[in-house]
Structures are given as C-alpha cells and as structure tokens.
Amino acid sequence: TLAQIIVFYYNVVRQKQLIKGLSENIKISEERLKIAETKMNIGSGSKLDVLQAKVDMNAQTSNLFRQTSLLSEIKMNMNQLLAREPDKDFDVSESAVPELQLKFDELKTEMSNANSDILYAQRNISLSGQQYKEIRSQAFPKLNFNANYLFSRSENQAGFSLLNQNLGLNLGFTASWTIFNGFNTKYQIKNSRLQMENSEYLYRSVRLKVEQTLAVNYRNYLDDQKILDLEEENVKLAKEAVDIAIERFRIGASNSLELKESQKSYDDALTRQSDARYNSKVSETQLLKLSGKLIK
Secondary structure, three states: OHHHHHHHHHHHHHHHHHHHHHHHHHHHHHHHHHHHHHHHHOOOOOHHHHHHHHHHHHHHHHHHHHHHHHHHHHHHHHHHHOOOOOOOOOOOOOOOOOOOOOOHHHHHHHHHHHOHHHHHHHHHHHHHHHHHHHHHHHHOOEEEEEEEEEEEEEEOOOOOOOEEEEEEEEEEEEEEOOOOOOOHHHHHHHHHHHHHHHHHHHHHHHHHHHHHHHHHHHHHHHHHHHHHHHHHHHHHHHHHHHHHHHHHHHOOOOOHHHHHHHHHHHHHHHHHHHHHHHHHHHHHHHHHHHHOOOOO
C-alpha cells in the first residue's frame, strides 16, 4: 500500500541518518586518536589511551559496515514492495523532512468524507436501503403501461389501389397484485429490513472505531512531536559537550574516559534523534491514511 511505501521511505532516511551519525563519531574518534598519539609522543600521555582510542574507532567502523549492510537490505525490501529489481539502487536525502503540523479537527472532518472504511460502510447502507425498497414494492399492486405506434405504406403501379397507407396508435395497461404467495414477500421484507438495520449498525461501529483510532494516533503524534523537539535539542547539547571534551582532553584537563563518555552520549543522542524523526513521520502517515488525505 501507499502507506507502507512511505514508511519504508522514511526508514531508508533513518538508516542514512544513522550512517551519517556514525561517520561523524568516527571523525571524533580519529581526532581523539591523533591527540592521544601526540600526547604519548611528548610524554604527557600513555599508550593505553592510544590503544583504547583505536579499539573504539574500530568498533565504530564495524558498526558503520553493519549499518550500511542494513540500509542495503531495507532498500531491497522497498524495491520488492515497488515490484522492482531487488538490486536496483536509489538514493534519498537524509535531511529532516518538514512536519505538516496536522490539526485534529481538520483530520476528523476529512475522515468523515474520505476514509475508505467509512465510505464503504455508507455504500452498504445505500445498497441495503435500495434493496429494501425493491423487495417492499412487491407487496403493492403493479400497473404496467404499454404503447404501440403503427405506420405502413405501400404503392402499386397498377390496379384499383395505387397507394395504401395505415396509421395507428395503440395504448393499454395491465394491473396485477399478488394477494398471497405463502408469506414469501413478508419474510423477504423482514430479512431485508434486518439487513438494512445491520448495515446502519456496522456503519456506526466502523465510524466509532475509526474515530477512536484517529484520537489515539493523534495523541501519539503529539507525543512524538514533543519527543522530537527534545531530541533535536539533545543533539545540539551533546555536540557542544563532546567539542568541549575534546578540547579538555587536548590540553590535558581530562582523560580519555571522559571524552569517551561524551562521545557515547553524542552517539546515543544522534540515534534517538533519527528514531524520533522516523516515529514522527510514521505517526503522521497513519493520520493521513485514516483521514483519507494520503492519496490527495
């Protein structure tokens, strides 16, 4: 479905954002290793800091390889969903997609007019109502009208009648009324009425269910928006913290453990940011699907 394709797309975006975050952390580790080697060479640092920096950088590089492999796998799954060749490569921007700022009242109005489940239930009410009228009409007298118009013309070259022409209009009607057919019509009318009432009940049930789902998803959407705002701020704070930690490590005001912890905080913040962006877009897509705005 279109919603699945959109969710797959944003998952690809998320994986690219994670890869970008890992690449940034590898650059920090390279800087950390360079500082550790310089400090060891001048005698103000230990080889342990150099070895630990190399181990951490190798681990991050390994994570980057795994993340790249996961991105390729997700792309293949998306190609399968789009009925394309599995190895067909494509690219998406890893930049954040602007939020739509959806409003609940607008979504609810759109839902009433465009939600496929609600429209289907409304159609069933219309069909069952029409069927009820047709069956109920069998209990009333039937009056059929018929009309004929006749025109004929013939010409003869010889004889007493050289021209023969007939014009005529016939009108008529027939009336019928089924007085008794073993109560079949009565039973059919009763069953049809029950079917119509059942269609109306199902419509109310479907509408309530969709409205409830819309309300729950909208609450999740608002929560995801708040989480996203927090994680966007956390990334800025974590980046500032790691920059400070690098400078402190450079001048010998801190050790490699403090820098490593700052790196981890920054890496975790980037991961949560990517997940928050993805969750926000998934919630947005679900709301658009429920309201029927997804295909507009």
